[in-house]
Amino acid sequence: MRPKKILFVLGTRPETIKLAPLIKALMQTDNFQPLVCATGQHKEMLAQALKFFQIKPQFNLKIMRRNQTLSGLTARLLVKLDKVLNKSRPDCLVVQGDTTTALVGALSGYYHQIPVAHIEAGLRSGDKHAPYPEEINRVLISRLADYHFAPTKAAAANLKKEGVTKNVLVSGNTVLDALFWSLRKIKENPRIYEKYFSFLDQNKKIILVTGHRRENFGRQFENICLALKDLARRNKDVQIVYPVHLNPQVQKPVFKILKNIPNIHLLKPLAYPYLLWLLDKCYLVLTDSGGLQEEAPSLGKPVLVLRKVTERLEGLKAGGAKLVGTDWKNIVRQTEKLLTDQKVYKKMSGAGNPYGDGRAALKIIQCLKKARI
Numbered sequence: 080m081r082p083k084k085i086l087f088v089l090g091t092r093p094e095t096i097k098l099a100p101l102i103k104a105l106m107q108t109d110n111f112q113p114l115v116c117a118t119g120q121h122k123e124m125l126a127q128a129l130k131f132f133q134i135k136p137q138f139n140l141k142i143m144r145r146n147q148t149l150s151g152l153t154a155r156l157l158v159k160l161d162k163v164l165n166k167s168r169p170d171c172l173v174v175q176g177d178t179t180t181a182l183v184g185a186l187s188g189y190y191h192q193i194p195v196a197h198i199e200a201g202l203r204s205g206d207k208h209a210p211y212p213e214e215i216n217r218v219l220i221s222r223l224a225d226y227h228f229a230p231t232k233a234a235a236a237n238l239k240k241e242g243v244t245k246n247v248l249v250s251g252n253t254v255l256d257a258l259f260w261s262l263r264k265i266k267e268n269p270r271i272y273e274k275y276f277s278f279l280d281q282n283k284k285i286i287l288v289t290g291h292r293r294e295n296f297g298r299q300f301e302n303i304c305l306a307l308k309d310l311a312r313r314n315k316d317v318q319i320v321y322p323v324h325l326n327p328q329v330q331k332p333v334f335k336i337l338k339n340i341p342n343i344h345l346l347k348p349l350a351y352p353y354l355l356w357l358l359d360k361c362y363l364v365l366t367d368s369g370g371l372q373e374e375a376p377s378l379g380k381p382v383l384v385l386r387k388v389t390e391r392l393e394g395l396k397a398g399g400a401k402l403v404g405t406d407w408k409n410i411v412r413q414t415e416k417l418l419t420d421q422k423v424y425k426k427m428s429g430a431g432n433p434y435g436d437g438r439a440a441l442k443i444i445q446c447l448k449k450a451r452i
């Protein structure tokens with residue numbers, strides 16, 4: 080029997096990180112032939128991630144524009160994916176998460192009547208404006224998909240509430256497969272990273288910061304930056320390390336408010352293993368990213384989430400993450416509590432990881448082997 084063609088449609092850094100374990104594991108089997116279509120929703124950040132995981136896409140759509148709009152991106156992508164699907168005729172199309180690439184990938188698969196598998200299905204914040212537009216993207220993908228790989232039981236329960244009960248598997252999140260694989264790679268040659276980060280002061284605690292959510296753009300993003308400035312001024316024994324997302328809506332306020340502050344390091348976006356190295360070395364994390372909420376607990380790092388709602392409730396319940404919003408004073412207060420109160424710090428840092436065990440890709444493959452694709 081010929082191997083089944085599985086087409087992965089991915090476009091941003093987190094999709095690549097979370098799909099890489101599955102793509103790499105499928106390459107080792109005789110039953111499947113994985114194909115990769117990189118939409119290029121991101122340019123630099125996607126290329127970095129593909130390179131690290133040694134994934135060479137068969138299709139490269141290069142659709143990113145500076146300051147792209149959601150509508151423009153969606154329209155360009157839908158037309159270009161049509162050609163890819165006509166050419167590749169896959170047996171199954173895989174998308175991950177909730178980006179524009181994932182939504183349009185799922186829609187194209189449906190139009191072509193190709194079974195669609197959704198990795199990281201069932202995450203819900205319950206607020207259609209936060210994260211925007213991701214909450215609606217994932218709701219729509221669940222309507223379009225045929226196979227739903229939920230990272231946790233709570234995610235599967237969300238699907239059930241919406242009437243999605245067929246072909247749902249709780250697999251754990253593939254982000255942990257990627258994390259454990261990458262940590263092993265980093266340990267093979269730690270000097271590269273020590274050298275790259277040699278500008279850091281060994282005697283100062285590191286606060287790792289990332290931020291890129293659309294619903295935070297404008298005033299709320301400025302509040303976050305002002306909080307960071309305040310934290311740096313009040314706590315000379317810490318260094319804030321902030322790899323800045325390439326979105327101009329992020330770059331502008333961050334560089335305006337935070338440049339030239341001695342204990343704040345604004346960096347270019349880091350390739351995945353560099354970010355993991357930093358995560359391992361840091362004291363705590365301030366972020367609006369979903370992936371970091373899932374990764375940090377495995378390394379015992381408390382996460383303060385710079386958002387009003389999160390779909391990752393498991394981390395809040397376990398105690399490793401706390402929702403702090405975008406209020407300047409609250410961010411400063413909560414961060415300083417972790418810097419000064421060892422009891423609070425230890426409780427958060429020892430909470431454990433509720434998102435998976437690093438074997439999600441294997442579980443997904445077992446299911447795909449039995450699937451009618």
Ligand code: UD1
Binds near residue numbers: 123125213293
């Ligand atoms: C997108 C996803 C978001 C995901 C994030 C990960 C959507 C709607 N949003 O948000 O869910 O968490 O990616 O990073 O799909 N840019 C570059 N080079 C790059 C990447 C981005 O210059 O390599 C700039 C471009 O100006 C681009 C802008 O960033 O217009 C925004 O990119 P876009 O993919 O539209 O949104 P993100 O905020 O990155």
